[in-house]
Amino acid sequence: MSELPERTDALVIGGGVIGTSIACHLAEAGVGTVLLERGALGSGSSGTTAGVVRTYFPGNVLVSSVAARSMAAYHAFTERTGTGLGLKRIGFLVLFTEEHQVEDFRRTQAAQRAAGVDVELVTAAEAARLNPLLDERTILAAAWSPEAYSCDPAEIVRGYATAAQQAGAILRTRTPVTGIDPDGQVHTPAGSVRADTIVCAAGPWAGTVAAMADVRLPVTTYPVEMLLADVPAGAPRTTLPMTLHPSSQRIRTWGDRILVGMGRPGPDESREAWLQRVSHQLVATYPALAGNRLERGWCGDLDVSPDGMAFIGRDPSRPFLYAAGFSGQGLCQAPAAGEIVRDLMLGKQPWTDTTGLTTARCSGGSAEAV
Template identity: 85%
Template sequence: MSQLPERTDVVVIGGGVIGNSIACQLAEAGVGTVLLERGALGSGSSGTTAGVVRTYFPGNPLISSLAVRSLAAYHAFSERTGTDLGLRRIGLLVLFTDEHQVQDFRDTQAAQQAAGVDVELVTAAEAVRLNPLADERTILAAAWSPEAYACDPAAIVRGYATAAQQAGAILRTETPVTGIDPDGRVHTPAGSIRADTIVCAAGPWAGTVAAMADVHLPVTTYPVDMLLTDTPDSAPRSALPMTIHPSSLRIRSWGDRILVGMGRPAPDETRQSWLQRVSHHLGTTFPALAGDGLEYGWSGDLDVSPDGMAFIGRDPSRPFLYAAGFSGQGLCQAPAAGEIIRNLVLDKKSWTDTAGLSAARCLSGSVEAG
């Protein structure tokens, strides 16, 4: 393990897509940056998702605005660096099964479009045209957003990590943080380093890392399993869009197979019961998949906030910043999150009001800048 430098402007803790985006943008702004990752780059939540970047997040225009900005940044990054991020447009289809979901969409569509989201309400028949595996009889309508892309999360992490290093950042893997002193000294098995500012981007471990600095960050872990099933002969040759059902069931094409997600068994639920529940929703919504065997794909832990929206901000009493609790949406927000953190370090205003992203919203009685 390489010896750490004695000091730096910023230590970023966490080497997933969020941490590498932050390190890249700080280093390119001329900020001395050292990133510390407890394992391999991208070995946490970044490799756990369904590998889709999208701009539409129902009910939350603020998240959508971050996602819109992030998608544009991915395209610009790929063009600027020549890095292939695996971006391939597939679109997003959100199915509605009752009237209040349709009304909620209508109530928020203007705010979503103001945030830059391309999304429209489509009929059940149009939804089935977009995803022919869906059963029109089970759908009232759907939201269709064409700006959703399959991507390669590992390539995104590698791309930002490479750009960060080229800009002067130091990246250290297999270097877990074991302690944080009040003066900003960060301890690891490879030695200690003092930073003017610490940024916590540690994903599922963010709460633990923050506690080392005597900061309360209400991030918990949520385990997920991703499943695979065979593509039926009736499926179209073109890729299926990412399709989300109100039950939280989601599917999309995955090579020549279909990726299926719906969380993981509840604490009081056996794995077999959960698989039966997934199979039931799958067969009801997508009849052509009824009876097909579900195979294990991969699993992991997501970092989750109490309200499902990321924490991006600063502690009010010390130079400790955070970007965590992305609740499975980190790939969609990483470039924007990195930009916000960079601006906080440089004491610059961001393009939008980011106060609502502060952890203060979930900490009763606290007041926090952000």
């Protein structure tokens, strides 16, 4: 591995979908960029997903607008990076079991559409046609957004990383950050590099990295486990949309099986009790899955903010940018997040007002105008 340069305009810490997107956007804008990743590229939160990009985020129009802009970038990804994502439209179905959920949807639908989201209210019977495993008697209605696609997160990381390197960025894996000095000197086991600006995109380790620079980034680690189930005998061999239940349980087709996500056991809950809870909710909503054994798929950690929305912004007192706390939604927001960080780095007005994305919303302080 070659030595690190003595200095760089921007040093990006974290090599997942967010970090590689940022490195690509910065390098293509002519910013000298170094990216450091403690493991392999995409080995953190980027590999702990259901592999779906979507535009609809219920109850959060700002996130939906970021996701809609990112979706447009994904559709142009192959032309830009030379890497094919193999996007396959599966759609996103959000189930409503309470009347207030239906009313909340109606109240926010116009704002979601204005943000670029294609979403409509469908009946319980229509929802069951979209997901044939669904017992329509268990819901009142659902929101349907066709703009959701299965994809390979590793290909997104690879595409952005390759484009970043072609634009002049230096990417170093197996290079954890061990310290950050007040003058921007960043230390690693492979040497040190002085950065004019540090960009924290370190996922579950973002809070720790920020603390090295004496910056408070209220990001915590949340462990998740994805489960797999067999398609029941006799069930239609159709692709199931990503389907979200109010319990937070989500399912979708995964190859010839069904992917099931519902967090992980609580602090005082055994794994067996958690699996029983997941299975009970699964069978209540999808009776055809009764008796279907749930198997471990994979597990990992997510970077989570207190309100479940990402932090993207700039520290008001030092040259430190951050993009973290995506709470499992980073895949859907990576392209637009890279744009925002690039514009903040260049002192330009981003494409949207990003005040609501800064850490000030959780600290009660005033955000730096961007």
